Amino acid sequence: MQPRQQALPAPGGPRPAAPLPALLLLLLLALRGAAAAPAGSEAPGEASGWQLDPELPHGLLQKAARAALHFFHFRAGSPSALRALASVQRGRARINSKKECQVDLEFTTERYNPKEGEEHLGKCSAQVLFKNEKPGPTINVTCTRFMEKSQRQQEDYQLYKHMQQLKTPLEVSSIPDSHGHIDPSLIPIWDLAFLGSSYVMWEKTTQFLHYYMAQLSSVQQWKTDEDAIDFDYTVLLHEFSTQEIIPCRIHLVWHPSKPLKVKYHCQEPQPPEEASGTEEGSAVAPTGFSNY
Amino acid sequence: MKWILFFAALIGLSLCGRDKFFGDQVFRINVRNGDEVNKLQELVKSDNLKLNLWKSFSSLGHPVDVLVPAVSLQPVKFFLNSQGLDYSVTIEDLQIYQEMDSIAGDFPDLANRVKIGHSFEGRSMYVLKFSTGKGSRRPAMWLNAGIHSREWISPATAMWTARKIVSDYGKDPAVTSILEKTDIFLLPVANPDGYVYTHTKNRLWRKTRSVHPRSRCVGVDANRNWNASFAGKGASGNPCSEVYHGPHANSEVEVKSVVDFIQRHGNFKCFIDVHSYSQLLMYPYGYTGKEAPDADELDEVARRAAKALASPFGTQYHVGSISTTVYPASGSSVDWAYDNGIKYAFTFELRDTGHYGFLLPADQIIPTAEETWLGLKTIMEHVRDHLY
Numbered sequence: 096m097q098p099r100q101q102a103l104p105a106p107g108g109p110r111p112a113a114p115l116p117a118l119l120l121l122l123l124l125a126l127r128g129a130a131a132a133p134a135g136s137e138a139p140g141e142a143s144g145w146q147l148d149p150e151l152p153h154g155l156l157q158k159a160a161r162a163a164l165h166f167f168h169f170r171a172g173s174p175s176a177l178r179a180l181a182s183v184q185r186g187r188a189r190i191n192s193k194k195e196c197q198v199d200l201e202f203t204t205e206r207y208n209p210k211e212g213e214e215h216l217g218k219c220s221a222q223v224l225f226k227n228e229k230p231g232p233t234i235n236v237t238c239t240r241f242m243e244k245s246q247r248q249q250e251d252y253q254l255y256k257h258m259q260q261l262k263t264p265l266e267v268s269s270i271p272d273s274h275g276h277i278d279p280s281l282i283p284i285w286d287l288a289f290l291g292s293s294y295v296m297w298e299k300t301t302q303f304l305h306y307y308m309a310q311l312s313s314v315q316q317w318k319t320d321e322d323a324i325d326f327d328y329t330v331l332l333h334e335f336s337t338q339e340i341i342p343c344r345i346h347l348v349w350h351p352s353k354p355l356k357v358k359y360h361c362q363e364p365q366p367p368e369e370a371s372g373t374e375e376g377s378a379v380a381p382t383g384f385s386n387y
Numbered sequence: 388m389k390w391i392l393f394f395a396a397l398i399g400l401s402l403c404g405r406d407k408f409f410g411d412q413v414f415r416i417n418v419r420n421g422d423e424v425n426k427l428q429e430l431v432k433s434d435n436l437k438l439n440l441w442k443s444f445s446s447l448g449h450p451v452d453v454l455v456p457a458v459s460l461q462p463v464k465f466f467l468n469s470q471g472l473d474y475s476v477t478i479e480d481l482q483i484y485q486e487m488d489s490i491a492g493d494f495p496d497l498a499n500r501v502k503i504g505h506s507f508e509g510r511s512m513y514v515l516k517f518s519t520g521k522g523s524r525r526p527a528m529w530l531n532a533g534i535h536s537r538e539w540i541s542p543a544t545a546m547w548t549a550r551k552i553v554s555d556y557g558k559d560p561a562v563t564s565i566l567e568k569t570d571i572f573l574l575p576v577a578n579p580d581g582y583v584y585t586h587t588k589n590r591l592w593r594k595t596r597s598v599h600p601r602s603r604c605v606g607v608d609a610n611r612n613w614n615a616s617f618a619g620k621g622a623s624g625n626p627c628s629e630v631y632h633g634p635h636a637n638s639e640v641e642v643k644s645v646v647d648f649i650q651r652h653g654n655f656k657c658f659i660d661v662h663s664y665s666q667l668l669m670y671p672y673g674y675t676g677k678e679a680p681d682a683d684e685l686d687e688v689a690r691r692a693a694k695a696l697a698s699p700f701g702t703q704y705h706v707g708s709i710s711t712t713v714y715p716a717s718g719s720s721v722d723w724a725y726d727n728g729i730k731y732a733f734t735f736e737l738r739d740t741g742h743y744g745f746l747l748p749a750d751q752i753i754p755t756a757e758e759t760w761l762g763l764k765t766i767m768e769h770v771r772d773h774l775y
Contacts, residue, residue, distance in 0.1 A: 154713065161741075179742055182703065207742075273590045275748030307741040309591060331591060333744060336714050338608075338629040340591045364628075 156186040158305045159198035159232075163221035165300065166234040168293035172355035174286040175250035177207035177293075178217065178238070194227040196302050206241060207289070208282055215241045225302035232300055251351035254283050259319040270311040284326075285311060291347040292330050294357045299332075309333040309340060323350040332361070339364040414463065416451045417473040426470055427451060436463065481583065483575055486546055487515055494553040497566075503574075504644025507597040510579040512644050515549050518570040519556075526774050527570040528657035528731075528767060529649065531720060534609045534641075535593045536581025537745045538663040540737050540755055545575035545661065547756035548763065561764055565771050569656070578609050578641055591745060593629050595639050602626035607633035610660070611718040612642045615726050616674035619717030621710075632718050646723070657731035657770045658724035659763065664744050665713070665736040666704045668693050668762065671725040673709030673716035681730055682708065688769045689733060696762035700754055702738065704762075709734065731770045735759065 160180050168177055186200030204217045219238035226232060241247075261280070270285050271277045277285055288311040296306040309331045316327035325348050332341045343361040418424050431438045436459045455463050467474050484500075491500040499516045506512060518525065532545035552571065555562040565571070576582050580596035594606030604627035611622040614636035618624065622632035637643040649655050670685035679685065686706065693704040709716055713736075725732040738747055738755045747755070 180740070269590075271743060271746045271748070273586075273746065275743050275746040275751070307744050309744050310746060333591075338593060340629075 155188055155196075155198065155302070156183045156200055156202075158300070158302070159186065159188075159200055159221065159223040159225075160202045160219075161305060162223055162232050162297060162300045163200075163202075163219065163234050163236040164204070165293040165297035166232075167219070167236050167238060168290055169297060169355065169357070172290070172349070172353075173247060173251050173351070174254055174283065174290050174349075175247045176241070177286060177289060178204035178219075178241075179207050181205050181216065184218075196225040196227075198223045198225070204238065208286055217241050225300075228301050228303065230301050230304070231298045232302075234297075248351060254286070255324065255349075255351050258283055258287070258324055261317070261319075263317055263319070265314050265317045267311070267314045269313075284314075284317075287324070287326055287347070287349060288328055288330055288345070290349070290355065291326070291328075291345045291357050291359070292332065292343070294355070295330075295343055295345060295359045295361065296332065299361070303336055305335050306341075307333045307335070312342070315344075323348045323353070334364075337364065414453045414455055414467070414474050416453060416467065418451060419473065423470075423472055426472070427453075430463070430466060438463070481510065481576065481579060483542060483546060484511070484513055487513055487549070487575065490515060490549055490553055494556075497556055498549075498553055501572075503648045504640060506578070506580045506641050507595055507639070508580045508583075510583070512574070512577075512579065512641065514648075515573045515575070516570060517552050517556075517566060517573070519566045520570070524652060524654045525570045526568065527572055527652065527655050528770060529645075529655055529659065529724075529729075530571065530573045530763070531577055531645070531658065531660040532573075532575050533579075533582055534577040534660065534720065535662060536578050536585045537591045537593050538737075539585070539745070540663045540747045540752065541661045542575045542582065543752045544737060544756040544759050545573055547753065548760055549573055549575065551756075551760055561768055565764075565767050568771050568774065569767075571767075574645065577645065580641075581606070581609075594631065595641055597633075597639060599626055599634070604631075607631050607639050609639050609642055610662075610720055611716065612636060612639045613646070613718050613720050613723035615719060615722035616717040619674050619715075621673065621715035622717045630716075636718065642720075645720075649724075649729075650727075655724070655729050656774060657766065658721060658729045659732075659766065660720045660734040661737065661759075662734060663737040663747065664739055664741065666702065666738060666740050667712055667734075667736040668696075668704050668706050669709045669712050669721075669734050669736070671708065671722050671732055673713075673719045674722050676708075676710050676715070679708065679725060685731070685733070688731070688766055691769075692733075692762040692765040695765045696758045698761060699758050702758050730775065731766065731773075733766060735762070 157180070160183055164178055164180060181203040184201045184203060186198060186202075188196055188198045190196050199220075199222050201218065201220045204219055206213060206215045209215065217239045219236055221234060221236035223235075224233040242250075257280075261284075265284070267281065267284065270281055270288070289308055292308040296308070299306060312329050312331050314326075314328045316325065318325035325346075327344075327346045329342055329344050332343055333339075334341060341361050341364060343359055345357065345359045347358075348356040416427060418427055430436065431453060437456050438453050438459065453463075466472075487500050491498045497517055497519065499518070501514050501516050502511050503514055504512045530545060530548070533542035535541075552562060552566075552573075556566055557563055578595055581592055581594060584592045584596055592606070594608050596606055598605055607626075608622070608628075608630045611630055611632040617636040618632050621630070623630045625631060633639055637646055649658075668689045670682065670689055671679045689706040693706050696702060696704055705712060709719065709721065719734075721732045721734045737759060738751060743751075
């Protein structure tokens with residue numbers, strides 16, 4: 096039974112009655128054995144209000160917001176449109192008969208790498224469907240604009256021009272470095288790396304696994320010509336629930352006025368004991384990158 | 388033997404205001420023949436240099452580890468080079484230990500650097516003890532930092548906090564009254580081997596550096612190794628996992644050192660473990676979703692602490708039990724402390740919320756430490772007023 100995609104009700108307005116067959120149990124999503132709040136059910140006609148249910152695990156809404164942003168970034172394909180989660184305003188979750196978890200939420204965002212003195216606060220609303228351990232949640236997300244489309248395009252073109260002027264080959268080892276420092280001239284590279292990583296992180300996210308980009312660890316190739324930036328690099332993703340560091344080789348092609356192209360291959364976390372593994376437990380750069 | 392005297396003289400020069408070297412280092416020397424063995428033995432025996440054999444002579448072809456104090460570094464290097472001995476410096480010094488010593492030195496009536504044990508690779512484990520009273524069993528609080536080595540903001544905050552405590556005693560009524568009634572023990576680097584490893588080899592290393600006979604993978608998650616539902620949910624039995632709990636509870640000497648110290652002391656009332664990142668302030672339990680008996684009180688204290696923490700810069704923290712706020716985690720330090728009678732058990736996850744993550748920029752260290760201090764003080768004041 097598919098969960099019914101409902102339009103988000105106006106704030107404070109009563110929830111319209113939902114037909115019984117489409118009704119879903121209001122359940123706290125179990126996070127790998129975490130405590131479950133008592134299950135409740137919504138009777139038809141009952142106005143259940145649109146509020147931040149204190150029984151929802153703090154983590155779930157945050158995960159959904161981040162997943163929505165990863166997807167938003169990939170779809171926008173623009174380093175000037177990158178955002179960071181500020182805070183979740185409200186949200187609710189429910190599980191359907193297929194054990195899929197639907198999360199509706201509203202959250203605020205800031206610009207990802209704001210320039211000096213810049214302070215943009217935006218709002219997004221999203222519906223995120225986690226597909227019972229299948230990665231790559233289905234996402235519907237809209238965000239208020241930070242700036243006019245023309246201005247964003249202009250910023251993208253400026254970034255593009257800046258990138259074309261960078262001296263190649265890029266002598267970049269780690270961004271940020273061990274102390275969190277990034278040379279200001281290299282921030283656009285970090286932004287672009289994050290843009291590509293967003294696609295990867297969205298595709299890998301489940302209700303149990305969520306990711307952050309820990310570091311851009313190396314650049315294999317940086318090619319610029321009139322048509323595009325051709326960027327081949329390795330990032331270290333941090334998966335939160337397992338605490339694993341996952342190296343991913345990403346190849347993206349970006350031009351300000353064209354859709355983003357991303358291909359990737361991630362080195363999956365540790366094999367079981369019996370298989371021959373590497374000595375290190377984490378953060379080994381992938382060798383022998385296979386065709387993708 | 389002449390060269391021994393020569394190098395002893397060089398030590399004299401070292402002591403007379405040459406470049407200052409920070410900390411001791413361990414030299415790994417490859418002895419390739421009997422002659423080299425002899426030379427090395429003489430060097431080690433020399434009183435003036437104060438060298439310490441870590442891994443001793445077994446046979447040719449096996450390297451020898453020698454601990455060289457800071458003052459002897461130059462002459463020893465000179466000697467090894469001039470004698471053509473093959474060596475490498477294996478262990479980077481821990482500047483934090485230097486700083487701890489300096490704090491204890493500057494405030495001898497208040498602070499003491501105490502050795503509580505050693506790490507797997509043989510590094511000392513030092514705590515700073517802050518005490519105004521006599522007697523060894525005054526009610527006490529434990530601040531634990533750096534158990535996960537990649538979380539650098541944790542030891543950094545701990546060291547700032549140490550300086551803050553000694554500077555504010557006698558000036559800030561809160562600190563003064565806290566120390567009148569309780570002692571504070573601060574362990575800035577609970578996982579020194581991992582910490583060094585993040586500086587020398589792998590910035591994102593999390594675990595200890597213990598070696599297991601039956602696995603190619605190194606290290607145990609020191610915060611899954613405590614005896615609180617050990618090997619339960621939220622930990623892994625796979626040695627290659629980042630949350631590997633280890634072969635048995637307290638298998639990690641770093642963990643055991645703390646456990647033994649706290650149990651021998653017997654009068655701890657508060658245990659605070661400092662991590663990053665996520666901006667959370669949590670209390671037991673991690674190993675179960677069931678509410679801890681004191682959950683209401685702990686929650687109330689945590690909320691007040693989070694509010695205090697937010698006051699300078701607006702940094703928002705979420706508050707709750709470990710298992711419902713982050714994830715189930717068995718064998719954690721905080722759960723162990725709580726189940727062993729230390730009621731005020733909290734864990735902080737410091738800045739940020741993922742933008743820089745573990746690689747928090749250095750310019751955020753002081754603001755993080757300043758805001759965290761307000762949260763810590765809130766907790767410590769409550770403990771002071773609710774001693775049991």
